[in-house]
Amino acid sequence: MFTGIIQGLGRVAAMDRRGSETRFTVRPDFALTDYALGESIAVNGVCLTVETFGAGWFTAYASGETMSVTNLGALGVSSSVNLERALAMGDRLGGHIVSGHVDCLAEVLSIRQAGQSRIYRLGFPASYSSQVIPKGSVALDGISLTVNDCGQGYLEVNIIPATQRETTISDWAQGRRINMETDVIGKYVQRMLEPWREGRSTGASSAITPDFLKEHGF
16 A cells, blocks of 8 residues: 655666566665565556565566556656655555556646646546546556546646656656556445446335345444
8 A cells, every 4th residue: 555655766777578577677766775575666656566676776577467557668777767665554644545556547638837836637548537536636657646627538637846856747748648546445435336326227226225224223
């Protein structure tokens, strides 16, 4: 589990591509010394497992599935990436709950200045629109952001100067593909409501009755 608060940037030092799979060697640009084998580190919002490590570097493997549904395949040696270690119990939850499991790729459609901030509009598959709400949370390349505006197949986020400086957003340009993870709580709520919604659409009676509520302590 992650929070979407980026701890720092890193650089891809090497890539070992074998068919559809890739093993990355990443060098953090900040002090990261107490690695643990098997720990999770989010690389551009993708949860990867530390396989080996040394002074100022670690390696992580990305399967063919991971490479096919994320933007890790667009990385090259010297590419900059957002890094976040997994949340420890007792840490501040400064962003929102992020799983590190990318839902889809979004594309930067436009960028416009708003004072010292920049407003980015991104397009994404319309099937995910119901999981994106105004003032809700979204993780873009692992960065926890608040949705300013959204609609069918698009969202807008306002990026403050600090976030521009401390993440890869400073490199985003029109047409860039971004890892997108919608709010995990919203996904669970949506899944739990599906049987009820399907019942309404077919005209079936609801299983939620006064007797049902009483039986379950309501």
